[in-house]
Amino acid sequence: MDLQEVTDEIVRLRSPMARRHALGWLAGAGTMALLTGCGSDSGGSPTTIPVTPTPTPVPAPSPSPTPLPTPTPSPKTCTQTPSETTAPYPADGTGATSGSVNNVLNQSGIVRNDIRASFVGSSAIAPGVRLTLNITLQNSGSNCAAVTGYAIYVWHADAxxxxxxxxxxxxxxxxGVQVTDGTGKVSFTTIIPGVLSGRYPHIHVAIFPTLASATVGANAVFATQLILPVDLCTAVYADTTTYAGAQTRFGAITLASDPVFGDNSTEQNASRTLTATGTVAAGYTADVTLSPNLGVAI
Structure with missing residues (x-):
């Protein structure tokens, strides 16, 4: 191309139409180059375009369950056993007695399970229908906890x-006296008591904090009287020979008219009434749970 041809081409490219043609040509040439490059390498083989693998999603860890708080147990409740006069009583060192011993609690042999026989100066056995008496002691002032190591003194009338x-x-x-075990229990073998004139059938109980303190009635921290159930009394007192006079005296008294039990509510008296099973011929087993308020600390 001579100088004149170069000059003419420069003039032509300055026009807008020429520039558009030139840009279009360049764009076409670039596209062809790209297709040629993607379609094959210098040897004619297809070019593999690497594919980036999609990452496997990692599951979010499950939240650890929040442990529920351990519920606080509700305090146990029990009907507080009514108390009676702890002293003076004959034969426990606190009151006058016409017997040979003023204080039976300091006598050797008083700690025993079977209380049917005399053990000082006599070995006579009290006649009557056999009764196995099981007493459980718990503290109404300390969530009804069992009271262990306390001495329980039991005494009652004969037939x-x-x-x-x-x-x-x-x-x-x-x-007799027994000491509560690890569950607060004691057991006595005795007889069904008869009836005193003007009193509902009952059994006396005095409680001491230790066996060592159970040597005089004045040391008792609690005393009460157990109530015999009506059906048991009715069945036993039908034997008018062994239980002479008991049937008549029992028919003349009620819990409401009794000078001791008549002052307490039905619930209170129920809490110290024996739950008995058995027969007159085979004897009875009776259970009762006493719940005095002995304070918070035992």
Whole structure:
């Protein structure tokens, strides 16, 4: 191309139409180059375009369950056993007695399970229908916890409504002491008591904090009287020979008219009434749970 041809081409490219043609040509040439490059390499083989793998999603960890708080147990409740006078009583060192022993609690042999026989100066056995008496002691002032290591003194009338060392001076039967075990329980073998004139059938109980303290009635921290159930009394007192006078005296008294039990509510008296099973011929087993308020600390 001579100088004149170069000059003419420059003039032509300055026009807008020429520039558009030139840009279009360049764009076409670039596209062809790209297709040629993607379609094959220098040897004619297809070019593989690497594909980036899609990452596997990692599951989010499951949240650990929040542990529920351990519920606080509700305090146990129990009907507080009504208390009675702890002293003075004949034969426990606190009151006058006509018997041979003024204080049976300091006598050797008072700690025993079977209280049917006398053990001081006599070995006579009190006649009557056999009774196995099971007492459980718990503290109403400490969530009804079992009370262990306490001494329980039990005494009651014979089949005819008489007391040893008092109205039967020469005898020491139907009296004894036991210590509560790890579950707060004691057991006595005795007889069904008779009926005193003007009193509902009952059994005396005095409680001491230790066996060592159970040597005089004044050391008792609690005393009460157990109530015999009506059906048991009705069945037992039908034997008018062994239980002479008991049937008549029982028919003349009620819990409401009793000078001791009549002051308490139905619920309170129910809490110290024996739950008994058995027969007159085979004897009875009776259970009762006493719940005095002995304070928070035992």
């Amino acid at each position: 005819q409504g008489r007391f040893s060392l008092y109205t039967i001076p020469a005898e020491t039967y139907l009296r």
